[in-house]
Amino acid sequence: MMARTRIFSLLALCIAATCLVAGAALLVELLIVSRAVSDFSLDEMREQARIAHDGRITLDERLNPAYLKRYDLDPGQYTDSQGRVSPTGADWQRWRLRTKAAATVMWLGHDPPGTWWMLLQIKCIDRFPEAHAASEPIVDVADACLGEPH
Template identity: 80%
Template sequence: MARTLTVGRRILWVLVLCIAATCLATGAALLFELSVVSRAVSDFSQDETRERARIAHGGQVTLDERLNPAYLKRYDLDPGQYTDSQGHFSPTGADWQRWRLRTKAAATVMWLGHDPPGTWWTLRQIKCVDRFPEAHADSEPIVDIADACIGQPH
């Protein structure tokens, strides 16, 4: 009887340790994603604010610099790379699939037009777009999918 109790306790401890290890691994991955998104949102917002301040203070800005700000390239959002047939900035689902998490977070802020409500909200929006089958299509404009996830068309 004592031996059965000992075996039962060992099985319970192994099970508890496996669950704890799984939770720790999942939590660490989630924390990493949240930190990447938080940093990208913060950096993108600061870059955008700096650019607006530079323009507002009479900085010499050409039309091309206004349409294609240099800071967008740091986030792999070069408008020249993602233009549609009418010349509008319109990345597709195929582009979204190639982007890193940092680029997806910056694009979400850009499309939203202001700072998002929070890091968790931004990560949820990115995951929502990732789950849409259209986000895997080569020709579907990703902003339409992002609008569907956000729930507010631009």
């Protein structure tokens, strides 16, 4: 009887520890995504307010806003042969979670419906084999997950 209790207690402890570790990892990912979405949206609003207030903006500043560099989304790094900004699956694989979240908000053109939804979209893109290809535009892969044309 004592051995069963010990085995049951040990099993329950292992299950609890596993759930705690998995839950903590998920919580960290959700916090990173939430903060990235919030920061990116705020930076975007500040830039729009600056443009509206100042009025003077060069074409390069409009196409390559300085705040994008804080998210490793410098358009100059991801230009394709036709001169369009088109990061590939290989770029997606190198990006941190923060960059992936900011890029997804940028492609959506608006704030996502929620942090959980955003993390699920990022995980969806991660599962596509095309998201690993150096030649595949990642926006095409994102379209399949987001269900929205960009």
